[in-house]
Amino acid sequence: MSLRLTWTQPEDLVPHALRAAHLDGIEVDDLAREWVAAGGSLVPPVTGATPTAAPAVLRAFGREILSRVDDREPPPELLAAEPDDLAAILALAGPVPSLPGVVDEDRLHGAWLGRAAGCLLGKPVEKIPREGIRAIAKDTGNWPISTYFTEIGLDPALAAQYPWNRRSRPTSLHENIDGMPEDDDLNFPLIALDLLERHGDAFTTEDVAQSWLSNLPGGRVFTAERIAYRNLLDGYEPDVAGAVGNPFRDWIGAQIRADVYGWTHPGDPVAAARLAWTDARLTHGRNGLYGAMFAAAACSAAVVGTDVAAVVEAGLSVVPPQSRFATAVRRGTGLGDSARSTEDALDAIHADYGDLHWVHVLNNAAVLAFALTRGAGHYATTITTAVTGGWDTDSTGATAGSLAGALTGAKALPAQWVDPLRNRLATSIPGFDGVGFDTLATRTAALATRAL
Numbered sequence: 001m002s003l004r005l006t007w008t009q010p011e012d013l014v015p016h017a018l019r020a021a022h023l024d025g026i027e028v029d030d031l032a033r034e035w036v037a038a039g040g041s042l043v044p045p046v047t048g049a050t051p052t053a054a055p056a057v058l059r060a061f062g063r064e065i066l067s068r069v070d071d072r073e074p075p076p077e078l079l080a081a082e083p084d085d086l087a088a089i090l091a092l093a094g095p096v097p098s099l100p101g102v103v104d105e106d107r108l109h110g111a112w113l114g115r116a117a118g119c120l121l122g123k124p125v126e127k128i129p130r131e132g133i134r135a136i137a138k139d140t141g142n143w144p145i146s147t148y149f150t151e152i153g154l155d156p157a158l159a160a161q162y163p164w165n166r167r168s169r170p171t172s173l174h175e176n177i178d179g180m181p182e183d184d185d186l187n188f189p190l191i192a193l194d195l196l197e198r199h200g201d202a203f204t205t206e207d208v209a210q211s212w213l214s215n216l217p218g219g220r221v222f223t224a225e226r227i228a229y230r231n232l233l234d235g236y237e238p239d240v241a242g243a244v245g246n247p248f249r250d251w252i253g254a255q256i257r258a259d260v261y262g263w264t265h266p267g268d269p270v271a272a273a274r275l276a277w278t279d280a281r282l283t284h285g286r287n288g289l290y291g292a293m294f295a296a297a298a299c300s301a302a303v304v305g306t307d308v309a310a311v312v313e314a315g316l317s318v319v320p321p322q323s324r325f326a327t328a329v330r331r332g333t334g335l336g337d338s339a340r341s342t343e344d345a346l347d348a349i350h351a352d353y354g355d356l357h358w359v360h361v362l363n364n365a366a367v368l369a370f371a372l373t374r375g376a377g378h379y380a381t382t383i384t385t386a387v388t389g390g391w392d393t394d395s396t397g398a399t400a401g402s403l404a405g406a407l408t409g410a411k412a413l414p415a416q417w418v419d420p421l422r423n424r425l426a427t428s429i430p431g432f433d434g435v436g437f438d439t440l441a442t443r444t445a446a447l448a449t450r451a452l
Helices: 011-023 029-037 058-071 078-083 088-092 105-125 130-139 156-161 184-202 205-217 223-233 259-263 269-279 286-302 307-314 324-337 343-353 362-377 377-389 393-407 413-421 437-451
Strands: none
Touching: 011 029, 011 058, 011 130, 011 307, 011 324, 029 058, 029 184, 088 269, 088 286, 105 130, 105 184, 105 259, 105 286, 105 377, 105 393, 105 413, 105 437, 130 377, 156 259, 184 205, 184 259, 184 269, 184 393, 184 437, 205 223, 205 269, 259 269, 259 286, 259 393, 259 437, 269 286, 286 324, 286 362, 286 393, 307 324, 307 393, 324 343, 324 362, 343 377, 362 377, 362 393, 377 393
């Protein structure tokens, strides 16, 4: 049996690269024709790898195609509307709302707990299509979603049609939950917390790369993060590691790494976004960067504010207003404010963004914005709506939970969501395994106090 590593093999990356180039308006039809003539497929593998390895000749040609895609520039109008440079991004963004700078440890505790519970809710149904999530929930008496998923009472035929995420099933179904299991959506916040404790706001992208190589197993990173990790090991400098053979730069990975930068800079969305950009540029570009900057800025507002609209406004204040990311967020908030039912609104989002991969940042941003707006600060409504939306359910559930949890505060979070966490987080990040969320909140508060 041969090992088929996901998110690394050239023959698996080429279809994603061609698709990403097309979305950016880059002419690659000639490369697609060459790839197909050589025996390659244009269908991106949804799970990151095809079942069988490609012949050596095709694999080598895949590396060549990836390099040639990298050599082609996006159209000037896209570069103008969606820059990668921090100064250019902030020059297009704004105005930034005025927010109080205060440290509230209960709100920070709520953010950590909220992120964990939202992630845990979405973990077992990650990759399952929206109709499958609905079918499972209905069959187990959990529709509309009101608690963690279970397989007790689930029709075996339905379970076979929509299999659980195999890594998550043993630890994230209601009957199996015993503390917060390990997840990249919590590992990365721990990495960020450690970076800030070690280096303060002066940390660099090089520091992020070194932290990954020292503390994060390669098997715990995926999509753009795995590509950058591989490139770092191959000798590329952190400034360019994310831009070489990486078709996932507009995906959601950087967004899940950004919350701590907001929590530790309460009421200062720009400072939070700057740190998120420094982290995100290791792996992502354009809309992938904006997702991280939006999340950090929104978290900065959520730990001091009370209004969801103001939180979303803070997030949008640090991203280019004409970007596809900002458009997706506005689409989600518009539907959230509308009179349309949740299912009807989610149908509209899927009609708009259903051609994107389930890990892309744009479709998930629209769902996130919709869930936040429709939830209006109500924690349970926010996370269940985010997961009902499908796509990257654990990541979007985590970010939605973080923001709603910060707005709510730990003391007011519903016991049914936080008690199963048992104030315990499992992780492979050194020094953190078994840490309590109350401890994480105290350490975050210390950093936030230092930043004010």
